[in-house]
Amino acid sequence: MQQQISVITLGVTDLGRSRRFYVEGFGWTPVFENPEVHFYQMNGLVLGTFQKAALEADMNRTGLLRPGAFALAHNVPRQEDVTPLLERLVRAGGTLLRPADAPAHGGFRGYVADPDDHAWEIAWNPAWTIDAQGHVTFRL
Amino acid sequence: MQQQISVITLGVTDLGRSRRFYVEGFGWTPVFENPEVHFYQMNGLVLGTFQKAALEADMNRTGLLRPGAFALAHNVPRQEDVTPLLERLVRAGGTLLRPADAPAHGGFRGYVADPDDHAWEIAWNPAWTIDAQGHVTFRL
Numbered sequence: 688m689q690q691q692i693s694v695i696t697l698g699v700t701d702l703g704r705s706r707r708f709y710v711e712g713f714g715w716t717p718v719f720e721n722p723e724v725h726f727y728q729m730n731g732l733v734l735g736t737f738q739k740a741a742l743e744a745d746m747n748r749t750g751l752l753r754p755g756a757f758a759l760a761h762n763v764p765r766q767e768d769v770t771p772l773l774e775r776l777v778r779a780g781g782t783l784l785r786p787a788d789a790p791a792h793g794g795f796r797g798y799v800a801d802p803d804d805h806a807w808e809i810a811w812n813p814a815w816t817i818d819a820q821g822h823v824t825f826r827l
Numbered sequence: 828m829q830q831q832i833s834v835i836t837l838g839v840t841d842l843g844r845s846r847r848f849y850v851e852g853f854g855w856t857p858v859f860e861n862p863e864v865h866f867y868q869m870n871g872l873v874l875g876t877f878q879k880a881a882l883e884a885d886m887n888r889t890g891l892l893r894p895g896a897f898a899l900a901h902n903v904p905r906q907e908d909v910t911p912l913l914e915r916l917v918r919a920g921g922t923l924l925r926p927a928d929a930p931a932h933g934g935f936r937g938y939v940a941d942p943d944d945h946a947w948e949i950a951w952n953p954a955w956t957i958d959a960q961g962h963v964t965f966r967l
Contacts, residue, residue: 690961731961751896759835
């Protein structure tokens, strides 16, 4: 089985508010938008923001809770890129969870929640490589 | 800003139970394992399973809830691959949420929850392309 994730879908309550975080905060551009779902073409996978009720109907499970027990990470090329991006995401509607600092395992990172409480780690990890297409490779 | 997700980290309560779902169910191989976190090299990003309490400490936020308002998807090359993979994931400790059927927008998909209630959609989507490296491209 291919070690492959095709889509990450985030349940959201207000697509426009979420769009502002991803477009103004991260500077990303949706590849598709309708009143129920927005898609972003990412590095070998797709990010979706989907009305939470529609996501619950699709997965046949109600009562999805927030904040969920997961985090997404966006790694940046330089340590000095971490804090400005956290600040930009807060200006675009995010909530700072952890100002950037150096974890015991190395690197530099902070956390911000998107407008629907979904956590994003913004990290500089000097060990892992990121190629021009954004493909990230694990290294010790 | 690169349209790039570096890591998806799932909070789990039992790393061994989670490992069984991903290794026996999906057939994936971890690239790194210690008593706190397991990493899998995916298609241009990394999947992590991380002790939930350690994830909470890292993001500086307690009280993460399940099931969270998100889903991950693994797309397969053929419609007939969907149901056997759902069945295999259930045998590896998953819980079926939705048996496979055809949604209004096309294709064929079902949902299974991993042992920590994280939802996976197993989908056949004839419009989107998946290359040999597992890189997935959005298409209408």
